[in-house]
Amino acid sequence: MKKIFVLLVLAVFMFNLISCSSETEENSPSDRVNEDKKVVAELEGTITAISEKSIELVDIKGDPYVAHLPENLNFAENVSEDFEIGNLIVIGFDGMVMESYPMQINAISIISNETGEINQVENKTGEFIQVENRTGDFNKEIIDGINQTGYDVLDLLYTNDSSGNLLFSPISLTSTLSMLENGASGITKDEILDVLNIESDSELNETYNALINRFYSISDNVDDKDRPITTIDLANSFWFRNNNLNIKQSYIDIVKSFYDGDIYSVDFGKSETKDSMNKWIEDRTNGLLKDTIKETNTLDVSYLINTLYFKGQWLDEFPKIYTKKEEFTLGNQEKVTVDMMHRLTGRSYYESKDAQVVVLNYSSASMYVILPKGNIGRFIEKHDYEDIRDMISEAEYKEVDLYFPKFKFSSNNDLIKILKSLGMPSAFNSSTAEFDDMIESSGDYAVSKAFQNTIIEVDEEGTEAAAVTVIGVMATALKEPEEPVLMNCDRPFMIIIKERSSNCDLFIGIVQDPSKN
Numbered sequence: 001m002k003k004i005f006v007l008l009v010l011a012v013f014m015f016n017l018i019s020c021s022s023e024t025e026e027n028s029p030s031d032r033v034n035e036d037k038k039v040v041a042e043l044e045g046t047i048t049a050i051s052e053k054s055i056e057l058v059d060i061k062g063d064p065y066v067a068h069l070p071e072n073l074n075f076a077e078n079v080s081e082d083f084e085i086g087n088l089i090v091i092g093f094d095g096m097v098m099e100s101y102p103m104q105i106n107a108i109s110i111i112s113n114e115t116g117e118i119n120q121v122e123n124k125t126g127e128f129i130q131v132e133n134r135t136g137d138f139n140k141e142i143i144d145g146i147n148q149t150g151y152d153v154l155d156l157l158y159t160n161d162s163s164g165n166l167l168f169s170p171i172s173l174t175s176t177l178s179m180l181e182n183g184a185s186g187i188t189k190d191e192i193l194d195v196l197n198i199e200s201d202s203e204l205n206e207t208y209n210a211l212i213n214r215f216y217s218i219s220d221n222v223d224d225k226d227r228p229i230t231t232i233d234l235a236n237s238f239w240f241r242n243n244n245l246n247i248k249q250s251y252i253d254i255v256k257s258f259y260d261g262d263i264y265s266v267d268f269g270k271s272e273t274k275d276s277m278n279k280w281i282e283d284r285t286n287g288l289l290k291d292t293i294k295e296t297n298t299l300d301v302s303y304l305i306n307t308l309y310f311k312g313q314w315l316d317e318f319p320k321i322y323t324k325k326e327e328f329t330l331g332n333q334e335k336v337t338v339d340m341m342h343r344l345t346g347r348s349y350y351e352s353k354d355a356q357v358v359v360l361n362y363s364s365a366s367m368y369v370i371l372p373k374g375n376i377g378r379f380i381e382k383h384d385y386e387d388i389r390d391m392i393s394e395a396e397y398k399e400v401d402l403y404f405p406k407f408k409f410s411s412n413n414d415l416i417k418i419l420k421s422l423g424m425p426s427a428f429n430s431s432t433a434e435f436d437d438m439i440e441s442s443g444d445y446a447v448s449k450a451f452q453n454t455i456i457e458v459d460e461e462g463t464e465a466a467a468v469t470v471i472g473v474m475a476t477a478l479k480e481p482e483e484p485v486l487m488n489c490d491r492p493f494m495i496i497i498k499e500r501s502s503n504c505d506l507f508i509g510i511v512q513d514p515s516k517n
Contacts, residue, residue, distance in 0.1 A: 138214075138502045142207045145197035146174045147505045149422075151385035152197075154508050156418050162377055163331065165516060167411040167454040167509035169308050169467035171211070175236060175259070176306040176469040178204055180447075182254050183438025184427070191424035205258035212260055214502055218364045230363040232499060232506065233309040235284040236261040239277060240302040241268055246440035247302070268300035277303065285309045285466035288455050292468050301445055301473045302438070308467040310497065310506055312362030318343050318404070318460040328405060328514055329491045331376060336515040339406040341460055344484055347402070348395040354379060356487045357391050358400055362462065364501070368392055369404065370494040371487060376510065388496070403488040407514035408457040415450040415469075435473065448474035456507065463497070465507055 055067045150170025157166050174196055181192040181201060193201060215232035238255045240247050242265040255261035262280070266273045277293045284307040293303075318341035326340035348359035353373070360367040370388065372379035416428060426432035430444035439445060449472030456465040489511075497507040 138210055138504070139203045139207045141198055142196075142204060143502060143504050146170050147389070147503075148197045148385050149174055149195060150505050150508045151388065152422055153413075153415070153418055154510070155380060156421055157413055158377070158380055158510060163512060165407075165409040165411060165510065165512050166413075167409070167456050167465070167467075167507060168413060168452065169454060169469070169507050170505045171234065172306045172308045172467040172469040173415070173452055175208060175234065176304050176471050178208055179236065179238070179255055179259055179261070179304050179306075180427075180471055183248075183251050183435050185436045186434040187432065188424070188426045188434040191426055194423045195419060205254060209258045209260075211499075211502055211504060215499065218499070230312040230365050231309065232365065233284065233307075235307045235309075237264065237280060237305045238262070238302065239264045239266055239273075239305070241300065242266055245301060248438060248440055251438045268296040269298040277305065281305065281307055281468050285468065286311070286464075288464070288466040289453055289468050292453055292470065299475050300448075301475050303449075303473075304471045306467075306469045308465075308506065310365075310463065310465045312365050312497075313462040314460075315361045315363065316343065316345050316347070317462070320460050323406070323460060326403070326405075327490060330513055331492050336513060338514045340490070341404050341406060342402070344399065344401045346397060347400045349398040349400050349485060349487075350391050350395040351485065352391065354383070355391065356485075357395060358402060358487050359392075359395055360404075365497060365499050365506070367463065368496040368498065369487075369489060370496070371489055371491070372493070376492040376494070376512075388494075392496075399484040401484045401486045403486075403490065404458075405489060405511075405514035406459045407511055408455075408517055409511075410453070410455040410517075411509070412453045413451060415452060416447075419450055438473075445473050445475055448472050454507070454509075456509070465497070467507070 056065070147170060150168060150173070153170070153173065154166065154168050157168060177192055177196060178201075181189055181196070182205070184192055189201075193199065196204075198204070212234050215234050219231045219233055236255065236259040238252070238261050252263055256263060264276070266276070274293045274296050277296075278291055281292045282290050286309055288309070289307070296303075322342040323339050324342070325337050327335045328338045328340075329335055347361075350357040355373055356371045358369050358371075360369065370391070420428060426434070427447045430446040433444075433446040435445055449470060452467060452469040454465065454467040456463065492510065492512045495507070495509050495511060496505055498505055
């Protein structure tokens, strides 16, 4: 079989945006984006299958992709007979490689580096090509459990405070709980698995290791200066008392090898230990989260800490010139003034009698905005996570006239009552807590601290967010389409930020008041 180098250039056809009758000529969305973009990034890999309907390939990192072709494109019939399985292929996109992102294609060009022969197939179908990442290294039950746990926690947080902004990281909490589960035994272990919404810990460590590696591969891909970059940094650490305590080496090995955890033997009675812990958190959240640990003391046995840092640039940024002061209606019907961004463009979109859902894409991740048509509290009461998941999965490509507010806020969430309510009370009582797989020393130990702090900022260019989850163990027990659709996010809404290939929820939140920091 001949070795050839194939260049598949996908030239993106820009949509002709039309102005809405509600907008002035000065603020016409048709003037916003009306120029061709350059092909500035590539997906390179080896062809594994080709047909009239699709091209399948494996990229240089081993991730499988499939490009779904319009039925009438007749791609396979119009290329050189040298174009075969096993050849190299480079797919050039507008801006960057986009998984599950539909695009209008003008033409596909095949160039042989041996003969120089060029085959061009014009796309006059008017249909879209969709490129999908089919990475399959993730246990679906565990990923679904992560997402379900996040929604369960958000539901309880909203029940406790239905007026403030909320932001929570499912993956940060479940990463910390998974590390804790490795050190637990008996009923304590079973209860943690219940909170994680999984039946056993089979493949648990392997799945989190795969997620860490996936996030690292996304963040490490920064060679192209013109490419919108996404950073997802998930970090773990284990801090334990350095005197009169025997931590099992097998437990340390699990935290280090599967969770890439930093290990620290410290004196919790010294103030510099708290300072070191806070510096570790601050460094791994790009300075967004400071002074997380308020104090430590000699009764502290260990701390498990997870941090998540996310930064993503919109693939379709909101032009700053169209950001205007607009009214936002709070849940109590009071109105506040916010900076409302605006853009008319093609997006994945879903609508039912209860809500509108729109997808805002970053490179390798997406924000799902769920805008209830009625009261957000009644929406949450009526819909479980499966309902939300179904809405997301049914999104289809449409032109959306989107109004979306800028916002920045932080959220500090104590999780002890939440975790007890979700079904793991034994970990918080020294008479029932079992951490035999973590600690060899005799004595009574229980979880004394469990909290998560988060922060998020959303503007015209993208999103920056961070989370830290802390679980502390103490030597004492606690006693306790056709036409553009209008989506105006001028009232409370939900957001979910997902990493696309794993379908894992990074953040889930409720924006009640974008004007409140």
